[in-house]
Amino acid sequence: MDVITITQPNQPQAEINATLDDGDVEMEDEELDVDVNGGIVDSAKSKNDIVVPGELITDDPSWMRGHGTYFLNEKTYSAVAGTIIRVNKLLSVIPFKGRYSPETGDHIVGRIVEVSNKRWKVDIGAEHDAILMLGAVNLPGGVLRRKSEADELQMRAILKEGDLLNAEVQSLFQDGSASLHTRSLKYGKLRNGVFVVVPSNLIIRAKNHAHDMPGGVSIILGVNGFCWIYKTKENQVPVAGGSSTQSKAEAGFQAATHNGGYTPGMGSVSITSLEEQSSWDIYSDKNDTISNSIKETISRYKNCLLALSHCNIAINETRLAKAYDISLGYGDVNSLVNEEVEESIGEDLINSGKMRGVV
Amino acid sequence: MDTTYASSAVKALPDAPVLSILINHPPFASMERKKRPRNDRRLAELSIILKRCFEKTIMLQNYARSVIEVTVTILSFDGGLLATCCNSITLALIDAGISLYDYVTAVTVGIYDQTALLDLNSLEEADLSFITIGVVGDSDKLNLILCEDRLPLDRVERLISLGIEGCHRLKQLMNETVREVGTDLLSKKQ
Amino acid sequence: MTEQFVLPGDQIDVSTVVTGAAVTLGPNVALSKSNLEQTALSPTTAGLLNVKNAESRSPVYYVESNGRRYNPQVNDYVIGIIVGAFGEYYRVSLNSFSAPVLLNQFSFPNASKKNRPRLQTGDLIYARVESVQRNMEAELSCIDPTTGKDGGFGLLTGGFVFDVKLAFARYLLFDADAKILSELVKKCKFEIAIGVNGRIWIKTDDIKTTVACSNAIRNCQTWKKEELSAKVEDTFSVLESHD
Amino acid sequence: MGLDYDISTNEQEFVLEALKQNVRLDGRKLLDMRDVKISILPSEYGHVEVSLGKTRVACKVSAEIVKPYEDRPFEGIFQINTEISPMCSPFFEIGQGSSGSGSNSRQANEEVLISRMIEKAVRRSNALDIESLCIVAGSKCWAVRADLHFLNYDGNFIDASCIAVMTALLHFRKPDIEVAGEEVVVYDTNQREPVPLSILHVPICITFNFYNPNGNEENVKGELNNELILADASLIEERLSLGTMTITLNKNQEICQLLKSGGLNIDASLIMNCCLYASKLVSRLNDEIHEVLKEDSKKRRNVREEKELQVFNERES
Amino acid sequence: MSFEAESGFLEQVDGSSTFEFADTKVISSVAGPLEISRMKNEKATEAFLDINILPASGVSSTRESLLESKLLSILSKVIDVSQYPRKQIQIVIQMVSPGESQLYTVKELTAIVNSVYISLLNSGISLQTSFLATCCSISPSGDIITRPTAKQLESSRSHTISVFSITDAASDSLIYSDSEGTFTEEELLRVLDSCAEDIQSMNEKVREVVHNRVKGDYIWHI
Numbered sequence A: 001m002d003v004i005t006i007t008q009p010n011q012p013q014a015e016i017n018a019t020l021d022d023g024d025v026e027m028e029d030e031e032l033d034v035d036v037n038g039g040i041v042d043s044a045k046s047k048n049d050i051v052v053p054g055e056l057i058t059d060d061p062s063w064m065r066g067h068g069t070y071f072l073n074e075k076t077y078s079a080v081a082g083t084i085i086r087v088n089k090l091l092s093v094i095p096f097k098g099r100y101s102p103e104t105g106d107h108i109v110g111r112i113v114e115v116s117n118k119r120w121k122v123d124i125g126a127e128h129d130a131i132l133m134l135g136a137v138n139l140p141g142g143v144l145r146r147k148s149e150a151d152e153l154q155m156r157a158i159l160k161e162g163d164l165l166n167a168e169v170q171s172l173f174q175d176g177s178a179s180l181h182t183r184s185l186k187y188g189k190l191r192n193g194v195f196v197v198v199p200s201n202l203i204i205r206a207k208n209h210a211h212d213m214p215g216g217v218s219i220i221l222g223v224n225g226f227c228w229i230y231k232t233k234e235n236q237v238p239v240a241g242g243s244s245t246q247s248k249a250e251a252g253f254q255a256a257t258h259n260g261g262y263t264p265g266m267g268s269v270s271i272t273s274l275e276e277q278s279s280w281d282i283y284s285d286k287n288d289t290i291s292n293s294i295k296e297t298i299s300r301y302k303n304c305l306l307a308l309s310h311c312n313i314a315i316n317e318t319r320l321a322k323a324y325d326i327s328l329g330y331g332d333v334n335s336l337v338n339e340e341v342e343e344s345i346g347e348d349l350i351n352s353g354k355m356r357g358v359v
Numbered sequence B: 001m002d003t004t005y006a007s008s009a010v011k012a013l014p015d016a017p018v019l020s021i022l023i024n025h026p027p028f029a030s031m032e033r034k035k036r037p038r039n040d041r042r043l044a045e046l047s048i049i050l051k052r053c054f055e056k057t058i059m060l061q062n063y064a065r066s067v068i069e070v071t072v073t074i075l076s077f078d079g080g081l082l083a084t085c086c087n088s089i090t091l092a093l094i095d096a097g098i099s100l101y102d103y104v105t106a107v108t109v110g111i112y113d114q115t116a117l118l119d120l121n122s123l124e125e126a127d128l129s130f131i132t133i134g135v136v137g138d139s140d141k142l143n144l145i146l147c148e149d150r151l152p153l154d155r156v157e158r159l160i161s162l163g164i165e166g167c168h169r170l171k172q173l174m175n176e177t178v179r180e181v182g183t184d185l186l187s188k189k190q
Numbered sequence C: 001m002t003e004q005f006v007l008p009g010d011q012i013d014v015s016t017v018v019t020g021a022a023v024t025l026g027p028n029v030a031l032s033k034s035n036l037e038q039t040a041l042s043p044t045t046a047g048l049l050n051v052k053n054a055e056s057r058s059p060v061y062y063v064e065s066n067g068r069r070y071n072p073q074v075n076d077y078v079i080g081i082i083v084g085a086f087g088e089y090y091r092v093s094l095n096s097f098s099a100p101v102l103l104n105q106f107s108f109p110n111a112s113k114k115n116r117p118r119l120q121t122g123d124l125i126y127a128r129v130e131s132v133q134r135n136m137e138a139e140l141s142c143i144d145p146t147t148g149k150d151g152g153f154g155l156l157t158g159g160f161v162f163d164v165k166l167a168f169a170r171y172l173l174f175d176a177d178a179k180i181l182s183e184l185v186k187k188c189k190f191e192i193a194i195g196v197n198g199r200i201w202i203k204t205d206d207i208k209t210t211v212a213c214s215n216a217i218r219n220c221q222t223w224k225k226e227e228l229s230a231k232v233e234d235t236f237s238v239l240e241s242h243d
Numbered sequence D: 001m002g003l004d005y006d007i008s009t010n011e012q013e014f015v016l017e018a019l020k021q022n023v024r025l026d027g028r029k030l031l032d033m034r035d036v037k038i039s040i041l042p043s044e045y046g047h048v049e050v051s052l053g054k055t056r057v058a059c060k061v062s063a064e065i066v067k068p069y070e071d072r073p074f075e076g077i078f079q080i081n082t083e084i085s086p087m088c089s090p091f092f093e094i095g096q097g098s099s100g101s102g103s104n105s106r107q108a109n110e111e112v113l114i115s116r117m118i119e120k121a122v123r124r125s126n127a128l129d130i131e132s133l134c135i136v137a138g139s140k141c142w143a144v145r146a147d148l149h150f151l152n153y154d155g156n157f158i159d160a161s162c163i164a165v166m167t168a169l170l171h172f173r174k175p176d177i178e179v180a181g182e183e184v185v186v187y188d189t190n191q192r193e194p195v196p197l198s199i200l201h202v203p204i205c206i207t208f209n210f211y212n213p214n215g216n217e218e219n220v221k222g223e224l225n226n227e228l229i230l231a232d233a234s235l236i237e238e239r240l241s242l243g244t245m246t247i248t249l250n251k252n253q254e255i256c257q258l259l260k261s262g263g264l265n266i267d268a269s270l271i272m273n274c275c276l277y278a279s280k281l282v283s284r285l286n287d288e289i290h291e292v293l294k295e296d297s298k299k300r301r302n303v304r305e306e307k308e309l310q311v312f313n314e315r316e317s
Numbered sequence E: 001m002s003f004e005a006e007s008g009f010l011e012q013v014d015g016s017s018t019f020e021f022a023d024t025k026v027i028s029s030v031a032g033p034l035e036i037s038r039m040k041n042e043k044a045t046e047a048f049l050d051i052n053i054l055p056a057s058g059v060s061s062t063r064e065s066l067l068e069s070k071l072l073s074i075l076s077k078v079i080d081v082s083q084y085p086r087k088q089i090q091i092v093i094q095m096v097s098p099g100e101s102q103l104y105t106v107k108e109l110t111a112i113v114n115s116v117y118i119s120l121l122n123s124g125i126s127l128q129t130s131f132l133a134t135c136c137s138i139s140p141s142g143d144i145i146t147r148p149t150a151k152q153l154e155s156s157r158s159h160t161i162s163v164f165s166i167t168d169a170a171s172d173s174l175i176y177s178d179s180e181g182t183f184t185e186e187e188l189l190r191v192l193d194s195c196a197e198d199i200q201s202m203n204e205k206v207r208e209v210v211h212n213r214v215k216g217d218y219i220w221h222i
Helices: A013-022 A025-031 A149-153 A248-258 A273-283 A292-310 A317-328 A333-337 A339-356 B041-055 B081-095 B122-127 B153-189 C166-174 C179-187 C207-222 C225-241 D009-020 D097-102 D106-124 D157-171 D216-221 D235-240 D268-316 E062-078 E106-123 E150-154 E185-217
Strands: A056-058 A069-072 A075-078 A082-087 A090-095 A107-116 A119-123 A130-133 A164-172 A178-181 A193-197 A210-213 A217-221 A226-231 B003-012 B018-024 B066-076 B104-112 B115-118 B129-136 B141-147 C004-006 C029-031 C041-043 C047-052 C060-064 C077-086 C089-093 C101-104 C124-131 C139-141 C154-156 C160-163 C190-195 C199-204 D036-040 D047-052 D055-066 D077-081 D134-136 D140-152 D177-180 D183-186 D204-211 D228-231 D244-250 D254-267 E003-007 E015-021 E024-035 E048-054 E087-097 E130-138 E144-146 E158-167 E170-181
Touching (some): A056 A090, A069 D216, A193 A292, A217 A317, A292 A317, A317 A339, A333 A339, B041 B066, B041 B141, B041 D106, B081 B104, B081 B141, B081 B153, B104 B122, B104 B141, B104 B153, B115 B153, B129 B153, C077 C199, C179 C225, C207 C225, D036 D157, D047 D157, D055 D157, D077 D106, D106 D157, D106 D244, D140 D157, D157 D204, D204 D268, D254 D268, E003 E106, E003 E185, E015 E106, E062 E130, E062 E170, E087 E106, E106 E158, E158 E185
Parallel strands (some): A130 A178, B018 B066, D077 D140
Antiparallel strands (some): A056 A075, A069 A075, A082 A090, A107 A119, A119 A130, A210 A217, B104 B115, B104 B129, C077 C089, C089 C101, C124 C154, C190 C199, D036 D047, D055 D140, D204 D244, E015 E024, E024 E087, E130 E158
16 A cells, blocks of 8 residues: 655644554545535534535525535535625625625725726725725815816826725625715825724724724724724814714714814815815825824834734724733833734733623 | 745736736755746746646636736745645635635655655655646546656556545645634634 | 739729729729829739729729738628727727727617617627728628618627638628529528628538538638539538538 | 637637537547648758648758757757747747746747647657767767747647657758767768667657536536547637647657646546547557658658769769 | 749738748748737837748847848838738748858848748738849859859859839839949949849749639639
């Protein structure tokens, strides 16, 4: 009998020996058959079943096949490594990782990559660049204004290549690419902060993705994994952290209307020509003055975000706030870029979660 | 075993989906430290072969107007180049969440006298005749066969059947790893 | 054959033209540039000189040549392959490697913004050359200008398409007693569309007959008239003998 | 990006449907090869033209004396040039294959594969004994080169060019030489009969193409194993094929090279059948090549005898 | 003094021919007007002539580039390039046997020009005129040899290639001429005269070859 060895670099020595000793392919097959063929799920199987490409999910033809699956005859197979999701009779597999695939209503952060005919192309980390139509942005001069030809000619004055913005996915095209809009006060061009990218699958979908954090810093956790950490806007009713049921945007909106005073950079509803002039501010390229301490806090949040991403911990605002707390114990901001520190922040976070029984 | 690293990215393109595979073989990866010409036909051939291996296995129909770019960098070469590229690309594609019909696994099988050997190192490759076998999933169908040495025709059948078994075994190992990583990812997400 | 063989540089004899007649230059005939003192005609390629309406006041001079690559001429019937779409146009290939021509999505009978044909890349269409302009891509149309209806133009479904030489395609299309077609009629029932761009589409009831017909038409370009019947017979019998 | 053939969906569907019914456009059965016509140009040695149906390839072998490579003083040099020009079809572009892995167009891929295939089949398999090309170790050796001229494309360049190269190598005669120390005397072909190359074996390529009568899923997961296999594809068949395999064998039933690069997945037993079938074709083609060579040498001998007779007669008169 | 020519035997291109004289043999092919395959080659008002000359053995070198540029200067005068704006015409020449040593290009160029002319006629691409090329050498004793062999060429004092346009089956104007070596003005004129004469005699046979091709193209009609 021929000796067959396929060694896996990371495999512990004992296992390699076991393989060697066995020396028989057919027999190994039975022994090492780890759930490969047993992957047929009946409806009783637990919710988070892991499947891998080519694995049989079910031979029940009554299921409808969704994303991440394919079928032959009556059998449905998985096309990606991920977890099975069932919605009514629709069976789909969500990959563990992958490019962001936009869904209507997602709050995302993106970067302008191209200015073209009446539209911008926006890199949102998906397969295709998203499209932001000129008619889907708040034009300077107030929300009520209609777009004019002059606007078409000066699109670069509004948003140009390299600009970052946060927006909502308005609709999807047939090929899965997204059309965005920023026709709300909480969306628009981004300034006064730093841009961080984490894998999109780590961002936990929530009602709100824009949060004011302790330390005078706000954060937008784009569903696409693009995040923006910036100095909290002034003249704004302070919003209590994550426990607040009222969304920041709503609060901001109230601030704008109730206080009577306008908030620069919020694109408030304005009709006077004076305010029209100042509403160009929402597309300004200039940062406000930011104090060193705020800058340091922003950096700390950034490093915390990266630490979470490094440890593959799903991110939401509470976890980030906790990570921030933990990070304070590690002293200087600069020390946080150390890989070991990142890992121990992650560990601390998981442990603290376990202790409290939540997270 | 040599190590290769593959990354994949999807980007918009006006037409039909495109799969592009680029192989880097830096001088430090092999013993001779030979600088390779930029238009090395051997690497060009390798990348074409790999491209054809994956073209039918990736569900390209899901990626209209996109390009899937795969870059393989050979970090250390010690035999089984094509097979390892194949396996690492499979894992990289799975990691990138790209839809595949099944795993593509490949392994080299050599023959010494009457004995068939799996997975040769570069010294063995230099002296023995060997073939590279590639299989998709658990089937007995061949996706890839490459033989560049002289080999009696009547030996081929045995080498192929051993190769297929090797590929199936490799699939199991890769499967375990993918599941492990997946479980780990999931546990932290909770 | 009565037509005269000519080469570029040969002077075409126009002495027979009636004085005051307006001579039309057909395909492959140009004003000679070598002789500026008097108007002289010269062929631009090797071929057979033809004169239509020689005695009349509007004679047409043209040179027949049997090329492979088609140059669009207005009102020609052509078979094209859709190779792409942009804006409201389809890009259509008339010969492999030639520059594609255009087909407006509204150049179909009863096409409107809401109701227009959805053609896919790879679809085969039978169309008429609508306009040809220097420096612009030629444009096709699937509307018969006399009736405004489809007139047989439009999508060709099923069947098989193959290439023949240009003069042969013209002969098949215009010569009512093209012998090969009457021979084929004896053998089987078929649908045929002939494009003067050298493409012929044929559809019969089964695969083997289609193969036999297409081979017969294609190969008959090298057959003499008298051996045609026998060779058509051969072509069909070879395929039928097949298992 | 180069230009490509425009093939309609109608043709695609028709060809596949025909193949399913075991009908090919030129009347062949699936595994039939087209007739191979090998013609040796009479004016010189080692200039051969091969037609496979309408596919036409010429190969010209030439030799000159050069300095061997530094690291291989005991070996001669053997090079094969496989540049494809648009002469055989506008589909191919000049300089495509040499641009290496950077270029991604289909025709560039095709050219790289053809050139690598011939390289592996003939050069790597040691069909030509390059040690016999050594004249004076380290300073003088024969550099033999085979230049392939691709004249007309109708599919299956690989098989045709392999036959062309091997026939040309077998036919080629290099001038006779005499070595005196470091000095080499080269005799004109009129002075001394030129000598053949030392050919160790004759590798012949056979290419199969695969087609899928079912969906992708069936090919990956299904159990039908009814993929269509055909030998010696024509132009349209080659353009529509979903996978190809080239096996190179010599008459000793030895594989010199085997490549199935991805495409459709084909059952191992079918692959083995292809290999066995190929070995039959190879021995037939091998015989054909030697038949042509024998004919040619007979012809040449006659011509020579005639010439000699003429010279003799002239002298007599 | 004879030559051989054949036309229209390649399937995938629009025109093809071989031309062979005194051990020099070439195959040429013409395809066009085609879509431009590289944007940088596009010419707004005329066709781009994509000329490639492939040596019989070895890879293209500066020698082939030289021949290509000479051929381009001839062809751009005789092909009606303005007829095909933004298109390309692909012309490929495969040398089969050069019939002269590496030092000379004259015989090859002669065969190339004549072969391309026949291929162009076969392809149906618009020409302004017919044309043919021939070459002469002057031996040390002052004799003019038209279409010399390799040996005659090597022993010659000078050699000339000339291309004449042909109007009504007679050599008309000189399109291109290229001489090398030493010669007097009087000798050059004599050479050109004998070239013109030679071309006129060649034209008859070329015409016949082309006519036969056309007849073959219409065999179904006869």
